[in-house]
Amino acid sequence: MTEDALVIFTPSGKRGRFPLGTPVLTAARQLGVDLDSVCGGRGICSKCQITPSYGDFPKHGVTVADGALTEWNAVEERYKSKRGMIDGRRLGCQARVMGDVVIDVPPESQVHKQVIRKSATQRDIVMDPATRLLYVEVAEPDMHEPTGDFERLAIALRDQWGVDDVTADLTLMRRLQPVLRKGEWKATVALHKGNHDATPRILDLWPGFHEGGLYGLAIDLGSTTIAAHLCDLKDGAVLASSGLMNPQIRFGEDLMSRVSYAMMNPGGDVEMTRAVREAINALAASIAAEAGIETTAIYEVVFVCNPVMHHLLLGIDPVELGQAPFALATSGSLSLDARELDLTNLNRAARGYVLPCIAGHVGADAAAVALSEEPGKSKDMVLIVDVGTNAEILLGNETRVLACSSPTGPAFEGAQISSGQRAAPGAIERVEIDPVTKEPRFRVIGSDLWSDDPGFAEATKQTGITGICGSGIIEAVAELRMAGLLDAGGLIGSPEQTGTWRCTPEGRTHSYILHDGSLEGGPRIMVTQGDIRAIQLAKSALYAGARLLMDEMGVDKVDRVTLAGAFGAHISPKHAMVLGMIPDVPLDHVTSAGNAAGTGARIALCNVAARNQIEATVHHIHKVETAIEPKFQEHFVNANAIPHATDPFPELNAIVTLPDVSFNAGGAGSEGRRRRRG
């Protein structure tokens, strides 16, 4: 046996020679192997578990003898008897190298482990959170070498963890002395390393070795809904996902009406800021309760939002966003104390991070979609639409990425729809209309049965059938078009024209009765001519935005489409294409990214390097301003027809034949005119 030995780590493949007696953890650190440790090698935290492999390893050119590591020691015995340990495992800080050895680092011992989410959108995120726990042993005060307790804690963090120049606020300073004494000069700190060159900051500390949870909130602050994921900062697990309506809706349904509210009402922006901050506090409380944790265990919050929500969250009057040149007060990312945003339902020292905006109309939510979907890494030309009250649209591939936003309005979210409601139990979410009988069947959230399945009435008894949500209205309109009850111009036919009583007159237009619950005391759920118009406006805006990017890119088709947004997962690609929401592509090239903005927020929450990445990326995304581009208006008008007045949809036509009906050549939807012609 030589004086030193070869140590090979898997799965990284990193290898090096070390003097006999070197702890495995030390070898791992020197090689830069990703092996976790909270206690810094003191045999307390058990995070550094490793699995030695014995025998011949021709692949590595090494043979591992039985005595390649030191025998089990008392620390390991105690740990195993007290808390259990998988057979074959060792503590990396206790086991020392005594001969050539192959060491496997299991996933749960890696700091930067890839974690698979169980809930929320499935996504592997490499864990590299800003805040983590570090155990330290602090020198006791010495009257003859006087220094402050904080300065000795800082030295301990430097010497034991390589963390330089830590800071802390006065609240932590106040708690420091009792905690250090209670822990007999041992303590665990929650350290926020920040991004860029921010100085690391101690957010919290506990006496002795502490293993409590650190949690973070990833918040997608939309015009209509505020959605949050509560994540464990240790492994990225989503403990709970929750959402609520944005209370700013009472000041205006869409972005521009809120900007107008701020312009017309002095102090209106302050009112809206207060409302949204209160809602976020309420959301933090409810999501923490749902997950069974204390709000004080939430140490970080990451925000993605459109520019108007961004400014109102930060307490900045959004008035400049309502007029050209749509100047943002600040476009860069922001790292701040959560309490600067009056977010009091978090740990008092919690940090906030707001993703950068791309432009005055393309916000941090679009940046988050870019972070999640990475169009700049795509080989083929991908169109990503994040459907909300405002649609964020990205188009690009490895060579170039374009972005715009388009004011779709809240129709896709079920607002401004006569029977519209948010996606909640009782809401109709799927619709089919028989092209022969013109009879509908549907499904409601909360039951897997269709309305013509046996037991449906029983299954929906508790929720009732209360309305129609965003994906339901899209399907309903597309089905009406496919069943020949709606013409390309967007007019619902009369009972005589369509041959069904369900197309019933409502004033001078017609509505389609989707479900009449009045006999059971429920609502009558209809698709009105006004609903069709709202959907037409929304889908025209969406399509026109996509077309504008395609013009700028110089393409007239895209390779694939990704539907993102809170209900992106629920939109049927076929129905979206019948409606002409998105450009014509093969149906199997339309995929859903779920809540991509929310996923982007989670990535930024769990991985500090991703923050730097998106901050760099946004500078390379070219932004197209829909509001001042004359072509936008032309695209918008042409997209008003269902699916489109001029663009061919060959891929759609190959699978769906749309009935060639026309209920009013004039297209004005006027009973009077129709009668005159009839």
Add this chain to the structure above:
Amino acid sequence: MTEDALVIFTPSGKRGRFPLGTPVLTAARQLGVDLDSVCGGRGICSKCQITPSYGDFPKHGVTVADGALTEWNAVEERYKSKRGMIDGRRLGCQARVMGDVVIDVPPESQVHKQVIRKSATQRDIVMDPATRLLYVEVAEPDMHEPTGDFERLAIALRDQWGVDDVTADLTLMRRLQPVLRKGEWKATVALHKGNHDATPRILDLWPGFHEGGLYGLAIDLGSTTIAAHLCDLKDGAVLASSGLMNPQIRFGEDLMSRVSYAMMNPGGDVEMTRAVREAINALAASIAAEAGIETTAIYEVVFVCNPVMHHLLLGIDPVELGQAPFALATSGSLSLDARELDLTNLNRAARGYVLPCIAGHVGADAAAVALSEEPGKSKDMVLIVDVGTNAEILLGNETRVLACSSPTGPAFEGAQISSGQRAAPGAIERVEIDPVTKEPRFRVIGSDLWSDDPGFAEATKQTGITGICGSGIIEAVAELRMAGLLDAGGLIGSPEQTGTWRCTPEGRTHSYILHDGSLEGGPRIMVTQGDIRAIQLAKSALYAGARLLMDEMGVDKVDRVTLAGAFGAHISPKHAMVLGMIPDVPLDHVTSAGNAAGTGARIALCNVAARNQIEATVHHIHKVETAIEPKFQEHFVNANAIPHATDPFPELNAIVTLPDVSFNAGGAGSEGRRRRRG
């Protein structure tokens, strides 16, 4: 004439060759000549005025022709006609080099000018304030290259002033857009550059070019008094000096009684923190009113204080400072937002800086004295005593500096003295007692007349004669000793022993009647036996601390003594030495440094580099702990006698002969015992 020309700047002597046509300001910047400019060379601010010199300059080896600079231009004409300019002056940003030239930079055009204070302690401070005004021209927003207004402001600061990575808080972000538009994309920012590697921060901004004042507070937060200087951050001028009693006195007169209060009363530290912060707010308001400025124009506040005041200011329970090992929660300097200290009577964005502490009993006030008096740069052995409720004592020279603090109590400040009061009009501040007649004469604050001068009664009619202040009691006790009315043990003699009715019995001891105002309805002002005891305790503590440092230094005499402290300027060296407050030195080697701690605070306020300097210096000051040093007690007991029981005072004896009286060999001051012996 050649293609370039030689430019020589005086008084710096810096020189270089520049292409013809180079503005003088540009040449100065490239050579690192200290030439001010707020507007960055746009001819707006006039800070860059220079004086060209013409003719032969053999010393510089150059001859300056008449056309060495370009002719006066329109910008200069306009400036001169509007605001006036000294003959011979030019604007450095407008005048361009056309030939060899000698350029004088007058003191008022230097950024780092040395400024002589008119009030407060006279002191030259090189100006290098943390916060200064910078004028910038910001690019307008461009829809096609979207960035935030803040990001374009940051670019302007980088390109026009070389300031990288500025930050700002949300309150400033909120104001940014209206200000930039009002100033048509020109603005002036108040930039705080911070010390160390802190990122520069915009504290305030104004549309266009702005010349308003930036002010700072230097606060000496003492146990008994809080003293503040309001300084102009442009030139260091002291606009007003003010003080008030520390309201914490109601929780305990000295440091240890306040620590006890915190220990005995849960929440007591919070109460004391609130009290002192409220007092500082009140002081800020009154000093701003006195100077005729708005409190919002105060952008910085610097604190010096002893460790207990330090912790209570920061909101940290000082309990650990009451017991060995006297551990500070934090000893380093602190840079923070003033509003973290609830200081609301300043600009909302005002920054705070707290000097570092040296040890658990030797605080930031001692550090400030070290910064002001620089014992580490002294060739001879200097003893610096900062007299207050706690005395900070420094001893050293170039080779080594020692420090300790000694609990003198508040007697030197007129507290715990029967007729004691703070130094205010009406207080007796000077005392003489005729050694033959034993009659006193005195002066009161507010009048230059002695009490036996004609017109004294008239002159003091308005203030009255209300009590005796710290310097007055010191003189009174020393005069009693010199007049033979007080013996070395500290006993006041009886009327019989002293031959004067003014030594009047008070219970079992005697008091000296300094002034009887009872006929005019004023108080009877006496020096009681209790007053003598209080002064003895205080001066013994002070002397014992000094001796302890001399022991540690291995010297039995010092070369000179500097008396510092709020009333250091008013203590007569002779009386201090008769009392035995300070070690024996030639009288003309005793000087006053005035409020050296306050001066140190002003230096740190006006010069950022000084902060770095003192932060480095405190690590080299060796601290001696009086509380646990057994020799301290011995020194204390021996110092109880007036001037001293054992130490010879040859320098004092050479100029003063102290009567060899003894009023009670037992020293207990008991009438009963005296009677038994008599």
